[in-house]
Amino acid sequence: MFISFEGIDFAGKTTQLEKLRAWFEERGENVETLREPGGTALGERIRELLLSAAHEDMTESAELFLFSAARAQLTRAKIEPALRDGRVVLIDRYYDSTTAYQGYGRGLPLDEIEILNRAATGGTNPDLTFILDLDFDASRRRQAERDDGATDRIESADRDFFERVRNGYLTIADDEPDRARVIDATGSIETIHEIVVRETERRYAERKNS
Numbered sequence: 001m002f003i004s005f006e007g008i009d010f011a012g013k014t015t016q017l018e019k020l021r022a023w024f025e026e027r028g029e030n031v032e033t034l035r036e037p038g039g040t041a042l043g044e045r046i047r048e049l050l051l052s053a054a055h056e057d058m059t060e061s062a063e064l065f066l067f068s069a070a071r072a073q074l075t076r077a078k079i080e081p082a083l084r085d086g087r088v089v090l091i092d093r094y095y096d097s098t099t100a101y102q103g104y105g106r107g108l109p110l111d112e113i114e115i116l117n118r119a120a121t122g123g124t125n126p127d128l129t130f131i132l133d134l135d136f137d138a139s140r141r142r143q144a145e146r147d148d149g150a151t152d153r154i155e156s157a158d159r160d161f162f163e164r165v166r167n168g169y170l171t172i173a174d175d176e177p178d179r180a181r182v183i184d185a186t187g188s189i190e191t192i193h194e195i196v197v198r199e200t201e202r203r204y205a206e207r208k209n210s
Contacts, residue, residue, distance in 0.1 A: 005091070006094070012185050017090050039074045040074055050070075051152035064113070072120040076122070132192070134166075136163055181195075183195050
């Protein structure tokens with residue numbers, strides 16, 4: 001299985017990914033956990049460029065192509081081999097982030113992003129995507145509670161940007177209800193995990209029986 005976690009910053013994606021990893025491992029599955037951008041040596045270097053506040057002058061198109069380059073490397077070097085080996089792949093962000101952030105958020109053409117996403121992934125799509133839905137104010141409160149107080153280049157964007165991103169995610173879920181599942185990210189960690197497990201069990205059983 002290939003499962004992605006999506007949502008605006010501080011929605012709890014990484015927490016839920018790690019809990020689902022433990023759930024799969026308890027069932028004897030070999031699990032590969034990844035993040036975007038990153039997950040490879042090249043991807044981590046690209047991540048540094050993308051998130052560094054030193055690159056505030058980065059153009060929207062350059063941002064789009066850097067994310068796609070990191071994704072192309074990750075897909076070929078990590079995701080595809082893991083799936084061929086029968087491992088479960090869990091990823092913190094995938095191509096829906098580009099559609100939401102660079103498409104709906106930055107306003108780049110969605111049809112061009114769709115073509116680029118397909119080229120970067122080679123058609124390797126998640127079986128299931130959890131979109132953790134959180135509004136801007138809740139995201140900022142969680143950000144303020146973070147110990148280091150650091151803000152990367154994308155996290156520092158304004159309310160209007162993140163509201164467009166959030167609405168973009170909800171549109172993605174409306175367009176692909178068989179793959180994308182929206183979960184209220186204001187719930188407790190355990191409540192959200194229960195929802196994630198319930199949906200995963202259903203899809204997991206379908207794949208085991210197919």
